[in-house]
Amino acid sequence: MSKTSIAQPAKKAKKTQELNAVSPVANVIMHIAFILICMTVLVPLWVIVVASLTPEMELIEEGYKFYAKSLTxxxxxxxxxxxxxxxxxxxxxxxxxxxxxxxxxxxxxxxxxxxxxxxxxxxxxxxxxxxxxxxxxxxxxxxxxxxxxxxxxxxxxxxxxxxxxxxxxxxxxxxxxxxxxxxxxxxxxxxxxxxxxxxxxxxxxxxxxxxxxxxxxxxxxxxxxxxxxxxxxxxxxxxxxxxxxxxxxxxxxxxxxxxxxxxxxxxxxxxxxxxxxxxxxxxxxxxxxxxxxxxxxxxxxxxxxxxxxxxxx
Amino acid sequence: MAKKKALNIKQRGSFRADLAYLSMLLPGLAFMFCFNYLPMPAIIMAFKRYGLAPVPKDFPIQNPFIYSLFVENPWVGLQNFQFLIRTPSMGDYVRNTVGYNLIFMVVGTVVAVAIAIGVNELRNRLAAKFYHTVIFLPYFLSWIIASYVVYAFLSTNGIMNNLLVSFGGATVDWYRTPRYWPFILIFANVWKHSGYSSILYLSTLTGFDQEVYESAAIDGATKWQQIRYITVPLLTPMIVLLQILAVGRIFGSEFDMFYSLPNGSGPLAKVTTTIDVFVYNALRTGAQLGLPSAASFFQAVVGFVLVLTTNFIVRRFDADMALF
Structure with missing residues (x-):
């Protein structure tokens, strides 16, 4: 490894950077974790918007939900x-x-x-x-x-x-x-x-x-x-x-x-x-x-x- | 040469320049006088029995509050503090205030550092930026909005109960069940603040020379070792700095959160009332002003002493990390 990087100094930076990047598995796990965290932000906002557009009777009968049957x-x-x-x-x-x-x-x-x-x-x-x-x-x-x-x-x-x-x-x-x-x-x-x-x-x-x-x-x-x-x-x-x-x-x-x-x-x-x-x-x-x-x-x-x-x- | 010239000009315009600079300070000084320095003498309320009295005609300042506080009201020594200590559930309020703050410090720091490292390490930079933008958003929403979110999830016909029912469970009356609330409050606090503090950590990371990581990688350090032995030590000064600030506020609390999330529900008071909330409630009930002024004085003075002390300790430990 060190031999190649000495032989090709121009490629060194990119190579080590790639080598130094997190493993694909860790990368996928991080993406999943971040998507879950982002959901804790986006889902509540979505719920508020949906509830504000749901007909009142539907809210009273079925409570707050992630979707509405009809919007008003x-x-x-x-x-x-x-x-x-x-x-x-x-x-x-x-x-x-x-x-x-x-x-x-x-x-x-x-x-x-x-x-x-x-x-x-x-x-x-x-x-x-x-x-x-x-x-x-x-x-x-x-x-x-x-x-x-x-x-x-x-x-x-x-x-x-x-x-x-x-x-x-x-x-x-x-x-x-x-x-x-x-x-x-x-x-x-x-x-x-x-x-x-x-x-x-x-x-x-x-x-x-x-x-x-x-x-x-x-x-x-x-x-x-x-x-x-x-x-x-x-x-x-x-x-x-x-x-x-x-x-x-x-x-x-x-x-x-x-x-x-x-x-x-x-x-x-x-x-x-x-x-x-x-x-x-x-x-x-x-x-x-x-x-x-x-x-x-x-x-x-x-x-x-x-x-x-x-x-x- | 240039230095000499600058010096000449400085000397020539010195007095006039200082006057101009002083005039620039005026608006800021006015604000600080009104809202920071003017309230300071009023902390003596903690040692007096307060009551509004009419101002005699010959008193130079025709303001009932100033006259009553500084002339008319009797000193009562530490009586207000004695009453404060004897207040039922005062122990709960102190425990809630300090306890939640300590938990927020630990959990908040761990989550924020993890987010910062994660955002820094993600291969897809665009996704990383998007995630971070979303995580930062709650910082800009008020606690009142957050209390609406909590309500939509936890009210009797809220989302959590609907989910519980659809999975065959029984509904929970969240607003009357204190044992869930420590977790709800911790989650809400981390939810709102981790984006902000992770920016502080991330700014330290992005300013750092990548070559150190590269040479560590060449020497065979795994990613985990790099995080453990390079990234975390790199973040330590910022972590310490933020903890100093947090320790100074340990007897304070985020009033809006503790006041609005439980939505005034009586059964939750035991686990959600902090000193700040107690001070507000006592102040607005207005019956015994001695209690809130004593509590408020305690918070102010202890907070001040704590910041100075922790800063002193940190300075002894490592001068670069100290706040001042």
Missing amino acids: PEAYGFLFREGSIIFTAYKNTIIATLVGMALSVVSISLYAYPLSRKEFRFRRFFTFVSFFTMLFNAGVVPFYFVSRQILKIDNSLFALFLPLSFSAYWVIVMRTFYTSNVPDGVIESARIDGASEWRTFIQIVLPLAKPGLATVALFSAIGIWNNFFNCMLLVDTAEHYNLQYMIYSTLSNARFLSEMATQVSSLGETIARLPTNAFRMAMAGVTMGPIILAYPFFQKYFVSGITLGAIKG
Whole structure:
């Protein structure tokens, strides 16, 4: 073996790589294992979509299944017809996500830039100010009281995005991104040309940092879209609910309803007309829909964001 | 030469540049002030008997919360903590919190490392990419969506019961049977997070020089030996780093998961309530604020001490692996 590779150095790499690949049996076993793992992701999503399209009577009689005898968009129609609260929740979530995402990108990209500049005199101090928030967190109770009693962001859309906009973790990621993707020379030459720090940042640094900004924007958007806790903690008014909290309360309430329905037969009739089961799954469908549709297109930013965060800066 | 020039410019613009940089920090500082630093003094609530009192006219800050907490409310020492310890089932909550975290750390790490190695070793790169993309997806779905999935599978007319019946078994009332829930929670947690952590491990693997594997193969190392003696040691710094972070959070928990998956079912509380869930429930019931503030204080301080300690230990062991 070593003889041939010395004799044919050009083929060496490929040969050893082939030799070094896993055996065909192991390869097949790995494929089977991965397919099974992927099923645990894809099958549940499939079940939700099928259930949301199944006629309510079929769901009540036969329960949740992997397939439906007939399909109907009734639950989705019901969602749009009856669902003024759903619409409000959807609107709130979209507004909170967009505004919060914009605030994240602005505040994080701005905070991280001075921390990446060696000539900034207070660099270490302000790095510590942000890093400390990752080490020590005052906890839920102080956050609850400060938000409600001092900042007074409760029962408003602010509660849905302001506490989630800034993150020291993404500051560190963004700082790493600047130091590794924006060459020092570019910034130096801009300064020699007489550009101010703000001008250098906006016209030179930001365009070079676009992939990093996209990553921050996406993670922040997902975080706000999926947030449930802050809404539950700080919002009591139904007109300010976000989607996650809305569908959470519907799941617990509808479960309560269907339990009632089995106990009280007279109530069962009214419940049957309301497509509770399919309706719930349709709400889950519209809540996760945008994320699943967007996910394949942005996956590389997600991966790069996580990878960047792993680099110690 | 260039260095001298840069130095000159730095000196010339130094004060003005620092001012500009400081102005860039302002939005971030505002956020951290409001949501990180402002709540910190309020942790003294754990040592006080809290009650909202009206602010006298001559008090400089016209805010009932600030006035009550810092002026009016009496110190009670460790009384809140004593009540906390005497809370019935507090032991269960602590056991659930720490126990689940330890299991998640072990099972989660094993699964994520296995996925990373598997994705790295698969011959068909396209398939590997597809698998990994799918496994990563649950990370982006909320726990509320996950609780819908769990409901569709485990409710009385859910998929699991339908399958049990079609195989001739009896139905199980999953939401009232606590003994299955540790497994359900572990499965759900690994399901949601293994994609994320495997990316961290995979990024370490793909950045690594393949020649080491090649020369190991030439020397006759089997694939298994390569994984055992090259890949796993290579991943160890990342594994250690993630465990440091996890140990720091050992008294915390993923609230959304523990709160939403059991769907508020009373019989499951014993095996699904963590300290976080207890704090939330106590806070919203509002009867005795001393309990949640004491529990919250405990989590914050112990978490902080734990991160510093584990980092110190790791630094003594291998400075490169430490977080800071």
